[in-house]
Amino acid sequence: MQALRIAIVLPTPDRPAGWCTRLVEQIEAEPRLDLRAFIACPSHMQPSSGNALVRTWYAFERKVVGKLQAADPLDRSNRRGNCPTLANDDHLAIVGMDLDVIVDLSGQAAGIFPAEVARLGIWHPDFLRRPAGSTAIAAIVARDPVIAISLLCGAADRGEETTIATARLNTKFVASRNEDFMLEKAVPLIVNALKRAQASQAVELPALPRSAEPRQPGGAGLCTYLARLGGDGAAKVVEKVGEKLGARPGMFFLKSHAGAWSEFDPARATAHVSAKNSYFADPFLWERAGAMYCFFEEFDYRTGRGHISVGRFEDGQLADIRVALRRDYHLSFPHLFEHEGELYMMPECCEVRRLEVWKCREFPYDWALHATALEGVVAADSTLNLIDGTWWLFTNISDDAFLDMNTQLHIFRTDGPDLARLEPHALNPVVVDAREARNAGRILKLDGRLYRPAQDNSHGTYGYGVRLMEIAHLSLDDYREELAFSIEPDFEPGITGCHHLDVRAGRVVMDVRKRVGGFAGRATGRKAPGSAPAMAPLATGLRSARTRHLKGSE
Structure with a gap:
């Protein structure tokens, strides 16, 4: 059975984040998946900025809490194959890879490739297209029992997207940790979907129900989040004191x-x-x-x-x-x-x-x-x-x-x-x-x-x-x-x-x-x-x- 031919769009190809590195390592460890190339993310394309107050707070929280995973370089000396890194506008080289799937880890690659670039389209986790931290904050504000993250598939030549896989995660009370958790769990979500596509030798992918788009938090939502952050943090302190007593x-x-x-x-x-x-x-x-x-x-x-x-x-x-x-x-x-x-x-x-x-x-x-x-x-x-x-x-x-x-x-x-x-x-x-x-x-x-x-x-x-x-x-x-x-x-x-x-x-x-x-x-x-x-x-x-x-x- 033929291996699935894959390319990955990386936001920072020379020094990808830890979750991106883990995805690459898991794909390369699977004989049925053939990683053929990395593609540099379009440098001029960035996610929408969202509410200014929310953006300012999230930047501050991120500095205080820090990143969970380090941004380690890929060890190119210990690789199963020798994957080139291609420019996103090098369409001739990308089409020549005869790809089945492009996995977009930037969330910004839609609409920049020709129609014939990948047989099964371009895949990306849905939350990557939203302002940083907004999905995580929205889940806490809404008291959602779980956070649903979905893997979307879009054709290269049109804007239509379908949901091909969904994971549900337990909500954490700190938004920056929620965001890191979503990134980490996008890895098994993508790997499982790639394995299923290869096992079925799919001509087209099944379309699942689309998860509801979370309401983007504004000033009132940010106030609710901060109140719950303080309350949940205090509850954890009380719990620790209770253990000691x-x-x-x-x-x-x-x-x-x-x-x-x-x-x-x-x-x-x-x-x-x-x-x-x-x-x-x-x-x-x-x-x-x-x-x-x-x-x-x-x-x-x-x-x-x-x-x-x-x-x-x-x-x-x-x-x-x-x-x-x-x-x-x-x-x-x-x-x-x-x-x-x-x-x-x-x-x-x-x-x-x-x-x-x-x-x-x-x-x-x-x-x-x-x-x-x-x-x-x-x-x-x-x-x-x-x-x-x-x-x-x-x-x-x-x-x-x-x-x-x-x-x-x-x-x-x-x-x-x-x-x-x-x-x-x-x-x-x-x-x-x-x-x-x-x-x-x-x-x-x-x-x-x-x-x-x-x-x-x-x-x-x-x-x-x-x-x-x-x-x-x-x-x-x-x-x-x-x-x-x-x-x-x-x-x-x-x-x-x-x-x-x-x-x-x-x-x-x-x-x-x-x-x-x-x-x-x-x-x-x-x-x-x-x-x-x-x-x-x-x-x-x-x-x-x-x-x-x-x-x-x-």
Whole structure:
């Protein structure tokens, strides 16, 4: 199958920004993509300036906050190919490249090339055409749950543009960080779209619905932004003070329910709260000798690190809680799986930049390191799943300066617990969306269907909610999933999030986040209060969703 022939328009070809360098490196690392040339951005063309007050403030904020990524030169001595840098008006040379796509990282290249310059047109992230910082400020002012960034495709000889891919990002409260985040996440958005175009050998690209154009902020919008910036900043200071005082701000705890998963109502489930200066999160259930156990992260507020603890359910309460695995680095998300009669655990340990698989020597407290993989890679909330006789690794990888693990889902075919062979999915990252990329538990088989629990990282919150994504198709060349059910943090007062779910042998467990957990020693396991009658299936907790077909970053 022929590689996709690509040229990239760079704003500063000699010293591109870090996100541009990362895009070039990822394209050159993919054999199915052929980077043929760089094109210098038209020096006389600049984005529209926008409101003067907004422009002045954003310039000041940028100086104070600074740039997240450095503007490093491309190392032309260590390149797969020898790409020339062409002038944008050298049409003869550009047409002679026989290009499929021109990726415009300046947002200013529309209308300057002849019609035959690229078979699939000129692509650019939509926000690059807007005044710097305006999209980021507008999202904060509007309290948008997520920021949608789109990849637009325009023909060289006309102004018509279509949306060919969209990513959704969790909004940050500082505009300059929002802007940097959008630039970073434009990289996987573009790479995924290029891979899809190459895999389909597309003659023309699918047209997706166009995202609404954000309202450009003026003086009133700037005042609203500054007020929210101050308020959110003060809230974060209060949260840090609360941590020092032992008030456990943002505390996770567990809720469990014995019964059918479709009847789960988190408002009426039993709560399991740490009695120490810690919280419980990321629960995984496991049966052994007729008893049901729960493995989970126990995060210590004093050390700022988590370890793996385990407890046993007795009369609905979580009893005999002890440490199952502790290291001198942070551990969480203790994914459990079985193979050939042996029990394994793959906890998150992204602090040491690798995957670890631990084998159980004596249940449930004795574990030995069995295998490692993805050395040097920041990967979170990984699950290893045997599906129709094939082992699949689902993981959330960060490859940007933010170390963000909430927006990209990667899949690998592997050989099992040894992780000796990892074959990346052809379309990695298969999902680029903060609302459903990050894993929220093991893949579940419920009523004959496969579901991937996913974190909904929106509303400016880590772990706002949980979504159950039904897996419609899984192969090494394609992946499709559909939103089936969702849980949002509105089932009792003081709840700000819920971000993990597990179901096993007639029991459901999830974690829930409170705005303030209260001082240690004052909370114990209890039945959640409530005099209302039992809810109908899916009425409160699991909301049935209107399913939709996902096409990667759609």
